[in-house]
Amino acid sequence: MNSNIVIFCLLLPQVISVTKLIKIYGEVESGPIPTPIDSETDCEDSCYVDSDCLLATLDASSQCSLYSFSAATTELKVIRTWEDTGSLVYFKVSLLQCPSSFNDVDLIFISETGERYNWKKTEYGFSFERCRDGWKEFDRSSGVSVCMMAVSILGNVKKAFAQEKCESLNGMLIGLETEEEAQWMSDEIKRLNKGTRYWLAGERITNSRVFNCTSTDFNVNWDDDGMTTGSDIMKNQKIASVSCIDKYPKGNPENCFATNGDPLTLNDVKCDYSRVNGAMCGYKLY
Known part of the structure; x- marks a missing residue:
């Protein structure tokens, strides 16, 4: 799969200037159980305002799901897909500016305590897992x-x-x-x-x-x-x-x-x- 994939960088005014959502066409391959969000609720806003939200997904049927940082002791794997799948993934990250291409993406999540956590690039997407509590x-x-x-x-x-x-x-x-x-x-x-x-x-x-x-x-x-x-x-x-x-x-x-x-x-x-x-x-x- 090549990297000819559209990337959108979203920023809401109520958050600090370095906190952004990176949106790509993709889906969660495996990971912890997410929290489903009512279809009438804005998926992007829901992740922004939730300090524990690490990732949001919006599938082809418009079902939004939030993945929390606190539950990410189980590896969370995201794979890229094509636009015609209608499946979107929103990464909450800390960036000074939006990347120009998928290959330039360096995804860093900052927790409530101020610690930095990196998403790891894989062959077909990204993977995230944090240490168990106390580690x-x-x-x-x-x-x-x-x-x-x-x-x-x-x-x-x-x-x-x-x-x-x-x-x-x-x-x-x-x-x-x-x-x-x-x-x-x-x-x-x-x-x-x-x-x-x-x-x-x-x-x-x-x-x-x-x-x-x-x-x-x-x-x-x-x-x-x-x-x-x-x-x-x-x-x-x-x-x-x-x-x-x-x-x-x-x-x-x-x-x-x-x-x-x-x-x-x-x-x-x-x-x-x-x-x-x-x-x-x-x-x-x-």
Whole structure:
């Protein structure tokens, strides 16, 4: 299907100038159950004035349906259709100006709390899904979007127990990739105020066994989470305090990772270390 599709950009005077409706010929392929709107009610207005409205559809029989942001923990898939289907889709988005073509569309929804959420482009349209309640979304440079939750655990636990805790929440231990994530993790540990060190995913696979690591010691295997890539964060002196081995005479290797509530968020620890009070859990959204 090509992108020769008409796009209309609609703006009502009662909303701020960056909030618009993008209208295309399309339909919802799958998603949460929508709220039907009486046929005598204006479909576009209904979505605009409803702060929880993410998307509105108007089918060929003039039935309007609203899809809410709060229900979008189930993936919402929209596919493009041709004009002769008579089916319309209205995206509520934040844009400074209307796109000139479908290929230029960058759909961003801003929630009531001011957080930004991106629609993902698919082969035939768009897809939207937000994190489950209590989880925080982060978009990574690899194109992967992840959801994270800081989970406090009573007592001191080893990494395996932390992984089990994440799995019980339908997630897994997740690695640290960006400064934004590091700041959020630090803030969450302080907010929870239940321990100061939480387990992360990842394990170093090269270690010179010399105290104070060099750049050659930052080769990390992230296979235990499948979402994190690279090791640049290990070299970020504002975030990481890594040493490769501990300070004891035996020089035990520190090949696993934990995050702290301190400014230097990322720390390497022994993989059988137990003085840890929580877990950074995550799951892949896209």
